Amino acid sequence: MALTSGDVDLDAFTELLTPRGRRALAEAGELTGADPVVAATTLRKTYDAGLTSAALTQAGLRQRARAKFGADAGRMFFTPHGLEQSTRAEVAEHRARRLLALHGGAPRVVDACCGIGGDLLALARAGCTVSAVDTDPLTVAVARANAEALGLADRVTVSVADAAEVRPENYDVLFADPARRTGRGRTFDPMAYSPPWPVVLGLISRAGLACLKVAPGLPYEFIPERAEAEWISYKGEVKEATLWTGQGGGRRATLLPGGHTLTAAGVRAPVGPPGRYVYEPDGAAIRAHLVGEVAELVGGRLLDPMIAYVTADAPATTPWAAGYEVEDVLPFSLKKLRAALRERQIGNVTIKKRGSAVDIERLRTDLRLSGPNSLVVILTRILDKPSVILCKDLSPARITESGHPYDNRDLSIQP
Known part of the structure; x- marks a missing residue:
């Protein structure tokens, strides 16, 4: 150890x-x-x-x-790896609230790989009694110190033990956040998690209700049958996924702050030509394969059946997508794109892409931009043809009902 x-x-x-x-x-x-x-x-x-x-x-x-834990950070203790892998406070609080709602009360929770305690602290604050384990004595000492520092020691016990030794059947809820680092750094292979995926599946199979934190890029084939998969986005960035077992299956996306939730309804979006507006769904909706549901919200259609861009003929407001007003649509050609931007006196561009192999930084150099104006350039495929959409952001930021802005960063390409 x-x-x-x-x-x-x-x-x-x-x-x-x-x-x-x-x-x-x-x-x-x-x-x-x-x-x-x-x-x-x-x-x-x-x-x-x-x-x-x-x-x-x-x-x-x-x-x-402080970026993850706010004012609490000034009283808490950390290790470099523990801080990197810990859950952001707002995400942990959302998960704790949902766990209590699913259970119907304040449950007894076993945290099978607690790390420095980000989730166990949120669970304890929500009213749960938490028994937590971790294999690393230093990490256990840090988690204990954090519970004491935040006045939660009476609801938390932390011990040095292997997750495989946990008996989830003795508790109301199992929570697990398997480590996703090896000696060589971060791993994206669930079989290399600690504990490895088969051990994790064995634990949740013995739990009445289980909540499993995983990487947002977890391949679909690793999601257990009858588990609900929830992807969580914080200020426009997909932070993690949570697998819930014991309450039925399905797919869900959640936006924080604001608490907006979108669930799978089996919507198949139509495909059609570009309209006056283009919408970029939030990454959580894309990961959860809820692009059809987003298209329905904005009354839109897909530009390409394999690309997560939605187009519509009328403007719409939703926290689930960034909106852009289309100025022009061109077949992809560096010469034509450069000419179009020169004609508009564009000196600054936000380049977004999905379904395109173009190197953004090289393109930015090759465009030789000059002028006082700004524009959004979207590189994508339209009915499988490489295309460029020139557009303007409908608003400086997406604002949720709670008043928090969401940035419009590019997200991973997802079919």
Whole structure:
């Protein structure tokens, strides 16, 4: 069992939890952003090299963690790998709320691979009693410290154990977030997860209700029969997928913040020529194969049966898609595209693509842009023909009912 994780080791972390260590960490926090040499020199006047290094590392991790954990990050503890793999607080809170709704109360949950505790903390805050395990003693120590720091220690127990030893039948709900890293870095192969996929399937088969966090790119063939797969997008970026077992199957996409949910209704979108508007479905809807449902929401049709762009003749407002007003549609040709942009005095373009092999950065250079105007250039296929759509964003940002903007970044090509 590992006693280190990145730049943190168990002995140094344990010292951080002592009164002296907490003083060092507080002083390190005040030095965040200072020159590293100056910060280290300042702390070394009072503390030894090991504690100085541990305090500065932890202060840096807390600063980075604010993007995921907000104000709580200032009280929490992290390891580099643990922070990277942890669930964003808003996503964990959504999952905890849904878990309680499915169960119908505050359940007893076993967390089979808890990491530094992002999900177990959300579950405990929602009212669950959580028993958690992890194979790494340092990670377990960090998760315990986080539960204590956030006042949740009375609802949480964390132990060093292998997920395969968990007995989900003794609990109301199984939660599992198998590690997706190996000694060579991140892995996209479920068989290389820790614990590996067969062990995970064995655990959920013995659970009445199970919630399994997986990578958003999990191949469909790995989704268990009768499991519901939910893809979660946060501010326009697909963060993860969740498999729910014990409550029926299906596909679902969720947008956060805002809590918009779209479920599969078997809609098959028609295919037709470009209209006045083009819509780019959110990545969660694309991953969940709900492009037909999005097309129905905007009263649209597909430009190509294998490409996730929707076109329509009238404008529509939905959090499920970014909208663009079409100015022109051209067969793909660098010469024609360059001429069209020159005619419009376009000096800045947002290039998006789906179903195109064109190198975006090389194209940007080859276009030789010049002028005061901006435009969106979409590279795609229309009825299997390479095409270019010139358009303008319908709005600077997509705004949900809660008032949060969603960016319009390009997403992975998905049929």
